[in-house]
Amino acid sequence: xxxVAPEATLRGFFFTGILAQVRLLGxxxxxxxxxxxxxxxxxxxxxxxxVSAMLRxxxxxxxxxxxxxxxxxxxxxxxxxxxxxxxLESGTGRVLVLLAAGEPRRLLNGFPSAYRTAVRHGDCTVxxxxxxxxxxxxxxxxxxxxxxxxxxxxxxxxxxxxxxxTVVRQVSPLLIEVDVSW
Numbered sequence: 107x108x109x110v111a112p113e114a115t116l117r118g119f120f121f122t123g124i125l126a127q128v129r130l131l132g133x134x135x136x137x138x139x140x141x142x143x144x145x146x147x148x149x150x151x152x153x154x155x156x157v158s159a160m161l162r163x164x165x166x167x168x169x170x171x172x173x174x175x176x177x178x179x180x181x182x183x184x185x186x187x188x189x190x191x192x193x194l195e196s197g198t199g200r201v202l203v204l205l206a207a208g209e210p211r212r213l214l215n216g217f218p219s220a221y222r223t224a225v226r227h228g229d230c231t232v233x234x235x236x237x238x239x240x241x242x243x244x245x246x247x248x249x250x251x252x253x254x255x256x257x258x259x260x261x262x263x264x265x266x267x268x269x270x271x272t273v274v275r276q277v278s279p280l281l282i283e284v285d286v287s288w
Contacts, residue, residue, distance in 0.1 A: 107158055109248045109279055114157040114227030118149035119196070121160065123189040124167050125149075136170045143167075151196065157227055161248060179252045186256025190264045198223045203265055210268040210288050213261070214240050228280070239287040251276040251284075258284050 121144055128140045141147040144163035149155060168181045175181045193199045202220050206213035214232050221230035221244070228246030235241055244254055255274035262270045268288040275283045 107161060107248075110156075110158045110161065111227065112156075115154035116157055116160055116225045116227070117151065117223075118153045118155055119151045119192040120189060120224075121149040121155060121163060122151065123192050124163055124185055127185060127188055128167050128170060131170065131174070133170075140166050140170065151192075154226055157248065164249070164253065182250045182252035183256035183259070186253040186258075187260035187263065189257055190260025193220070193224060194261065194264050206265070206267060208267055210238075210262070210270070211240075213265065213267050214242070214286065217242055217258075235285070236287075239285065242284040242286060244282045244284075246280050247282065248280065251282045254282050255284050258286060262286075262288075 125137070125140060125144065125147070128137055131137070140163055143159075143166040145156075145159045164182075164185065167185065168178055171181045171184070172178055175184050194203055198220070202213070202216045205216055211234075217232055218230045221228075225247070228244055231243045231245075233241045233243065242254075242258060247254075251274045255272050259270065259272055262268055270286050270288045273285040275285075277283055
């Protein structure tokens with residue numbers, strides 16, 4: 107939390123996606139606990155909210171879902187993967203999919219602009235490692251590496267552009283690398 111700048115924000119669909127997964131548990135006490143961690147129970151899809159609130163919600167939800175969804179890292183991947191459809195069904199997400207035209211390379215090239223529309227902190231770059239391999243670098247975000255890995259896998263799963271393999275590394279507290287290959 108000490109690494110989060112006060113002006114760092116992200117869109118409300120991140121919150122609604124996580125809360126939807128928590129509500130599937132059917133445990134009102136856990137749902138209330140997560141809503142309190144997030145600072146509310148309703149979030150406007152494309153409004154911006156503090157990253158600090160997202161971190162509190164994300165960790166509270168991950169601990170609550172641990173067990174039914176696997177270990178902590180698996181839950182983080184799951185939560186990241188489940189956010190992809192919400193983004194891709196939005197107007198901005200549909201443009202990303204349309205511009206990709208079913209090609210993994212084009213889809214990955216769109217990740218930096220997609221990141222900028224969804225997140226107001228840090229930076230996302232894509233570096234090509236070969237014809238069927240790229241590295242997505244996310245600099246300046248305190249969100250867990252596994253969460254980002256899940257989001258990348260979710261985008262490819264939802265769009266069915268390619269079957270991908272991912273390897274994630276937390277290089278430093280604010281640098282994450284997700285290697286993608288197909």
